[in-house]
Structures are given as structure tokens and as C-alpha cells.
Amino acid sequence: MLGEYPIEGRRAAEIAASVERAVGRGELEPEQLLPPMRELAGRLGVNPNTVAAAYRTLRERGVIETAGRRGSRVRSKPATTAREYSRLDVPPGVRDVASGNPDVALLPPLAEAFAAAAAQADRSPALYGEAPVVPELGRYARAALDRDGVPDGPLAVTSGALDAIERVLAVRLKVGDAVAVEDPGWGSLLDLVSGLGLRAVPVRMDDEGPLPDEVERALRSGARALVVTSRAQNPTGAAIGAARARAVRRVLAAYKETLVVEDDHGHGIVDLPLHTLSGVTHAWAFVRSTAKAYGPDLRLAVLTGDPETVDHVQGRIRFGPGWVSKVLQRAVLSLWESGAVDAREVAGAYGRRRDALISALDLRGVLAYGRSGMNVWVPVPDETGVVARLLHAGWAVAPGARYRLGAPPGIRITVSALSGDDIEEVADAVAAAVGPAPARRYG
Numbered sequence: 397m398l399g400e401y402p403i404e405g406r407r408a409a410e411i412a413a414s415v416e417r418a419v420g421r422g423e424l425e426p427e428q429l430l431p432p433m434r435e436l437a438g439r440l441g442v443n444p445n446t447v448a449a450a451y452r453t454l455r456e457r458g459v460i461e462t463a464g465r466r467g468s469r470v471r472s473k474p475a476t477t478a479r480e481y482s483r484l485d486v487p488p489g490v491r492d493v494a495s496g497n498p499d500v501a502l503l504p505p506l507a508e509a510f511a512a513a514a515a516q517a518d519r520s521p522a523l524y525g526e527a528p529v530v531p532e533l534g535r536y537a538r539a540a541l542d543r544d545g546v547p548d549g550p551l552a553v554t555s556g557a558l559d560a561i562e563r564v565l566a567v568r569l570k571v572g573d574a575v576a577v578e579d580p581g582w583g584s585l586l587d588l589v590s591g592l593g594l595r596a597v598p599v600r601m602d603d604e605g606p607l608p609d610e611v612e613r614a615l616r617s618g619a620r621a622l623v624v625t626s627r628a629q630n631p632t633g634a635a636i637g638a639a640r641a642r643a644v645r646r647v648l649a650a651y652k653e654t655l656v657v658e659d660d661h662g663h664g665i666v667d668l669p670l671h672t673l674s675g676v677t678h679a680w681a682f683v684r685s686t687a688k689a690y691g692p693d694l695r696l697a698v699l700t701g702d703p704e705t706v707d708h709v710q711g712r713i714r715f716g717p718g719w720v721s722k723v724l725q726r727a728v729l730s731l732w733e734s735g736a737v738d739a740r741e742v743a744g745a746y747g748r749r750r751d752a753l754i755s756a757l758d759l760r761g762v763l764a765y766g767r768s769g770m771n772v773w774v775p776v777p778d779e780t781g782v783v784a785r786l787l788h789a790g791w792a793v794a795p796g797a798r799y800r801l802g803a804p805p806g807i808r809i810t811v812s813a814l815s816g817d818d819i820e821e822v823a824d825a826v827a828a829a830v831g832p833a834p835a836r837r838y839g
Contacts, residue, residue: 402414402418402423402424403415403418403430403431403436403440404440405440405450406440406441406442406446407446408446408447408449408450408453409450409453411436411440411442411446411447411450412450412451412453412454415430415450415454415459415460416454416459419459419470424470425470426470426471426472427469427470427472428469428470429467429468429469430451430460430467430468430469430470432467433447433448433451434447451468452571454468455468455571455572455593458471458590458591458592458593459471461595462572471590486792487787489790490787490790490791490792491790491791491792491813491818491822492792492813493791493792493793493809493810493811493813493814493822494792494793494794494808494809494810495794495810496630496770496771496794496808496810497692497810497812498665498688498689498691498692498770498812499745499746499770499812499813502737502742502745503689503690503691504690504691504731504736504737505736506691506694506727506731508730509727509728509730509731509734509736510723510727512726512727512730513723513724513725513726513727513730514723516726517722517723517726522719522721522722522723524718528552528553528710528713528714528718528719528720529551529552529553529719529725530722530725530726530729532726532729533553533698533725533726533728533729534551536729536732536733537551537684537698538551538700540684540732541682541684541698541700544669544670544672545670545671545672546670546672546674546675546682546700547672547674547675547680547682547700549682549700549701549702549703549706550700550701550703550706550707550710551698551699551700551706552698552699552700552706552709552710552713553696553697553698553699553719553720553725554683554696554697554699554709554713554720555695555696555697555717555720556685556687556695556696556697557659557661557683557684557685557687557697558584558585558588559695559697560681560683560685560697560699560709561585561588561623561657561659561681561683562588562592563709563712563713564655564657564681564699564701564705564709565588565589565592565594565621565655565657566592566712567705567708567709567711567712568621568655568679568705568708569592569594569620569621569655571592571593571594572593572594572595573594573595573620573621574594574595574596574597574614574617574618574619574620574621575589575594575595575596575597575619575620575621575622575623576597576599576611576614576615576619576621576622576623577589577596577597577598577599577623577801578598578599578601578605578606578623578624578625578629578634579598579599579600579601579800579801579802579803580601580631580632580773580796580799580800580801580803580806581598581625581629581630581631581799581801582625582629582630582631582659582661582799583798583799585623586799586801589623596801597614597617597619598614598801598802598803599611599614599622600803601629601632601634602634603632603633603634603635603765603767604634604635604636604637604639604640604767605624605625605629605634605635605636605637605640605644606622606624606636606640606644608640608643608644608646608647611644611647611648612647612650615647615648615651615654619654620653620654620655621654621655621656621657622648622654622655622656622657623657623658623659624636624644624656624657624658624659624673625658625659625660625661625662626658626659626660626661626662626670626671626672626673627660627661627662627663627666627668627670627768627769628661628662628665628666628688628768628769628770628771629661629768629769630661630769630771630799630808631771631773631794631796631799631806631808632765632766632771632773633750633765633766633767633768633769633771633772633773634765634767634768635662635666635668635767635768635769636671636673637671638669638671640671641671641672641673644673645673645676648673648676648677649676651677652676652677652678653677653678653679654677654679655677655679655680655681655705656673656674656676656677656679656680656681657680657681657683658672658673658674658680658681658682658683659683659685660682660683660684660685661685661688661769662688662768662769663684663685663688663689664686664688664689664690664737664739664742665688665689665739665742665743665746665769665770666739666743666768666769667739667740667743667744667747668743668767668768674701678702679701679702679704679705680701680702680705681699681700681701681702681705681706681709682699682700682701683697683698683699684697684698684699685697686728686731688769688770689737689739689742690728690731690736690737694724694727694728695720695724696720696724696725696728743768746769746770746811746812747768749811749812749814749819750766750769750770750771750772750811751766752816752819753766753772753809753811753814753819753822753823754766754772756819756820756823757772757774757823757826757827759823760823760824760826760827761827762774762823762826762827762830763775766811770810770811770812771808771809771810771811772808772809772811773796773806773807773808774806774807774808774809774826774830775804775805775806776796776805776806776807776829776830777805777830777831778805779795779796779797779805779806779807780795781829782807782826782829782830783795783807785828785829786807786825786826786829789825789828789829790825791822791825791826793807793808793809793826794807794808794809794810795807796808807826809822809826
């Protein structure tokens with residue numbers, strides 16, 4: 397065992413495993429500096445190249461990060477500690493407005509669509525060697541993307557939006573690259589960036605999405621990719637408007653080598669038009685998932701992008717699962733063709749609840765945001781205290797720490813399960829928990 401550093405081993409794999417065990421046990425704490433490679437090599441009696449290989453493995457696993465001459469340190473949020481698992485346990489009798497789940501009453505019935513897809517599979521089973529995308533689904537998806545102004549490109553089908561984003565980042569970036577991300581932003585994406593050994597660069601935002609000056613700052617500082625949410629941004633509900641899209645596209649035009657990944661999170665649950673950022677740079681990807689409108693268990697997303705990126709993603713899929721189930725693809729196609737989800741009706745249902753909560757909070761002197769989707773973001777002065785007081789009052793909200801990098805504290809409230817009476821009650825509880833109104837900004 398190495399003095400103040402609980403590190404041991406003679407081979408690179410042993411040294412890396414020793415560090416990771418120490419992090420897991422809390423013997424090496426977040427932000428703690430590791431010894432310089434030559435110093436550790438001398439203490440362990442090994443070649444410095446062995447320690448360099450161990451540190452490289454730890455970076456790739458998201459356990460440590462290296463900042464040039466400032467050395468290597470344990471990540472503040474190790475990749476093995478997902479933000480998703482920091483969610484509150486909801487005690488009996490407490491209402492859960494933290495989950496981010498859709499209203500099950502607004503999800504379409506699935507039995508008929510899957511029965512038809514299964515019957516077709518009985519008549520013509522999918523076999524090895526066939527095209528990975530059901531042709532009819534590809535044509536339907538491409539026509540919808542065309543209507544929304546998404547640039548032309550080949551299609552791939554993945555197991556949800558995060559699967560698509562992971563594959564795109566993995567084929568286009570290398571360990572240590574910087575990725576510009578929304579702040580506050582999707583907690584699972586922040587976990588993913590860390591888990592891939594990439595470095596997240598926060599980009600502040602408002603109701604219209606990422607601020608152009610912030611995007612330019614991140615790209616100028618060396619970020620090789622930008623991940624943005626088109627509509628119903630999680631957790632703030634932001635949606636990129638026409639003017640904001642033009643401004644960000646002008647910034648991107650000066651950084652043509654940037655990978656732009658666009659997540660159309662609100663597809664099927666918002667009635668705001670899409671203003672895409674895709675196609676300005678050489679490398680881009682646009683992702684559209686079925687999860688929020690059709691059900692989280694339908695693990696299917698459509699991905700399009702520049703030919704090279706999509707080809708690399710399809711290659712990775714071939715090496716792994718091969719394809720997303722054709723039965724699932726045909727069931728989703730059936731849901732699309734039958735109009736099983738009325739986006740305007742669903743958007744209206746969420747919008748009425750969201751607007752009612754924001755208005756009720758405003759009447760009580762509490763600022764809140766939520767331009768689209770099913771979530772409301774409330775800036776708060778003391779995140780931990782507010783979450784605890786609301787839990788005591790019978791409401792479980794999502795702590796903002798799951799979504800923030802450098803943004804001020806806040807909480808996320810999902811409106812999916814709220815009725816009119818609920819909205820007044822939760823607004824009273826939030827106002828009592830928050831106290832005086834916070835500053836009128838969230839980024």
C-alpha cells in the first residue's frame with residue numbers, strides 16, 4: 397500500500413483496479429489529486445509507462461480526469477455514480493412529481509399494434525442478413541423529418557435516444573474531448589459524457605435554448621461537439637425558437653468541424669414547430685425517440701445525420717445487437733400510421749397543467765419556467781432545504797443537482813400526474829418551502 401495514496405500493483409491493470417477500488421470505498425475522494433506518474437512509478441517500483449497506461453485506463457472508464465500540468469484527479473462525479481440513482485426514495489403517502497414519466501392516460505394502447513406486427517412476423521420472419529431498418533418505417537420517418545425541415549441523410553434505428561447519442565459520440569470523439577452541453581441539462585446525458593471519458597463544458601440557456609454567446613464560448617475553448625435539445629428540454633422545458641436557431645446556426649457556421657447532436661425530446665408531445673440546428677456543420681446527428689409520446693418501454697429512436705456518422709453508427713450496431721427488433725419497428729410504424737397519438741391533444745394536456753402551475757407559483761411570488769413538455773423548473777435559493785421541506789409536506793420533487801453543472805440551484809416538477817386541485821396544493825407547498833422569490837434567471 398502506498399503511504400497516503402491507497403494505490404498498489406505492479407501491472408497497469410492492477411494499478412488501475414486499485415485506484416478504482418479506493419474511489420469506490422471513499423479512500424480517494426472526488427477532486428483528490430493523484431500522485432504524478434513518475435512519482436507513483438518510483439514508489440511502486442515500476443516503469444512510468446506502466447503508470448501512464450493505468451491512468452489512461454482510468455480516464456477511459458471515467459474514474460479520473462487529467463488537466464495537463466495540473467495533474468490527474470478523481471472526477472467530481474465518477475461515471476460509476478449515475479445521477480439517475482441520486483433520485484429521492486418516495487415514502488408512502490408522498491406524491492411523486494419527480495419521476496419525469498409521461499401521463500399513462502395519454503399513452504396509446506399497444507396490444508393491437510403489436511398483435512399486427514407479430515402476425516406479420518409469423519408470415520415473414522426477420523432473418524440474419526436483412527436490412528436493419530424496416531423499409532416502410534424508414535420511409536415514414538424520413539417523410540416526417542422532411543416536413544420538419546431536417547436535412548436529408550441516411551437513417552438508423554436505435555434502442556432509444558440515449559443509445560443513439562452514445563453511439564454518435566463514441567464513433568466521432570475520443571477520450572478527453574470536450575462536449576458542450578446544456579446547463580441545466582439531461583442528467584443521463586451528463587452521466588453518459590462522463591462515462592465515455594469525455595469532458596462536459598456547460599452552456600447556459602434560457603427559455604429559447606442555449607445562449608449563442610455561450611455556444612461560441614464553448615466552441616472557442618475547444619469543445620468538439622455540441623449536444624442540444626430541440627423542444628421540451630429536460631429539465632427546464634426550453635424550446636429553440638426561430639430567432640435563436642438562426643443565431644446559433646450563425647455561430648456553428650464558423651466552427652464547421654463541430655459535431656452537432658440534436659435530441660428532439662418533445663416529438664409527439666409538443667405543438668411548437670421544430671427549428672433545427674442540424675446540417676450547418678460537416679458532422680451532425682438528429683435523434684427522434686418514441687419514449688415520451690408512446691411509452692418509455694418502447695425502446696426505439698430514429699437517427700439521421702451525415703452519411704459518415706450514420707454509417708459508423710450502423711457499423712457499431714452490426715457489431716453489437718445487429719438491429720432493433722423488426723416486430724418492435726413494425727408495431728411503432730402501426731402506431732404512427734394509425735394516428736394513435738394526437739400531438740396537439742397531448743401537448744395541450746401537458747401545456748394546461750404546466751401553465752397553470754407556473755401561473756399559480758407566480759401568484760405566490762415564485763418564479764418558474766416551462767415553455768414546453770411536461771416539466772417545470774423552479775430556481776430556489778437552497779436546493780437541499782427546499783427538497784427536504786417539500787418531502788415533509790408530502791411532495792417529492794427532483795433535486796436540481798441531478799441536472800446542473802454550474803447553473804444555480806433549482807428543482808424540477810413533473811406535471812404529468814397533476815390535476816387542477818393538485819396544482820394549487822403543490823404551488824402552496826413550493827411557495828412555503830422556497831420563501832422569498834429567487835433571482836429571475838436559471839442559467
